[in-house]
Amino acid sequence: DIQLTQSPSFLSASVGDRVTITCRASQGISSFLAWYQQKPGKAPKLLIYAASSLQSGVPSRFSGGGSGTEFTLTISSLQPEDFATYYCQQLNSYPLTFGGGTKVEIK
Amino acid sequence: QVQLQESGPGLVKPSETLSLTCTVSAVSISGYYWSWIRQAPGKGLEWIGYIYYSGSTNYNPSLKSRVTISVDTSKNHFSLNLSSVTAADTAVYYCARVSGAGSGMDVWGQGTTVTVSS
Numbered sequence: 174d175i176q177l178t179q180s181p182s183f184l185s186a187s188v189g190d191r192v193t194i195t196c197r198a199s200q201g202i203s204s205f206l207a208w209y210q211q212k213p214g215k216a217p218k219l220l221i222y223a224a225s226s227l228q229s230g231v232p233s234r235f236s237g238g239g240s241g242t243e244f245t246l247t248i249s250s251l252q253p254e255d256f257a258t259y260y261c262q263q264l265n266s267y268p269l270t271f272g273g274g275t276k277v278e279i280k
Numbered sequence: 281q282v283q284l285q286e287s288g289p290g291l292v293k294p295s296e297t298l299s300l301t302c303t304v305s306a307v308s309i310s311g312y313y314w315s316w317i318r319q320a321p322g323k324g325l326e327w328i329g330y331i332y333y334s335g336s337t338n339y340n341p342s343l344k345s346r347v348t349i350s351v352d353t354s355k356n357h358f359s360l361n362l363s364s365v366t367a368a369d370t371a372v373y374y375c376a377r378v379s380g381a382g383s384g385m386d387v388w389g390q391g392t393t394v395t396v397s398s
Contacts, residue, residue, distance in 0.1 A: 216390055270327065271326070
């Protein structure tokens, strides 16, 4: 199985901050990586697919990058509604796997 | 817009079979891959498996011996059966649509909580 390691696991930031979350894969996954946002009690929401493609309807302050084994999710200017937990997911090979999550909280 | 709705018992006894259905609205189930994902309390996301509308499946090896996912195109829904459940299977269970090969899961159900307890 491909392991995904997210860092940091917890992040404290202020509104307006630029935030970057990293996801490292245990082996190369090309660009088959997605990012999700999950708020408490809600289902995950797809933000980024194919490592860097913005899902329709997602604000442009979210961006994704990377390929191979190292990927990033960047929020250019953190908004109050962005405080949530973020997960990466690899779709390169089965079983599909998720990272452990990064919780973004208000400083 | 496309909506997914999970349904099924919220309480299952140990050693019994957990059965859930995901009803798809506003789009045909044909032409897509459909997945089940679960999240234990306070934990991360775990992919259970997927089914294509044709009936082909792929399961997480960690659950493969206990999982069956099926599809009913006439009812536009797909289902999850997980046998021999234990307390470790207590989780929120989500169904989701896979938007395309390698493209992520773009539509999710709201999730249903299943507790395994006698």
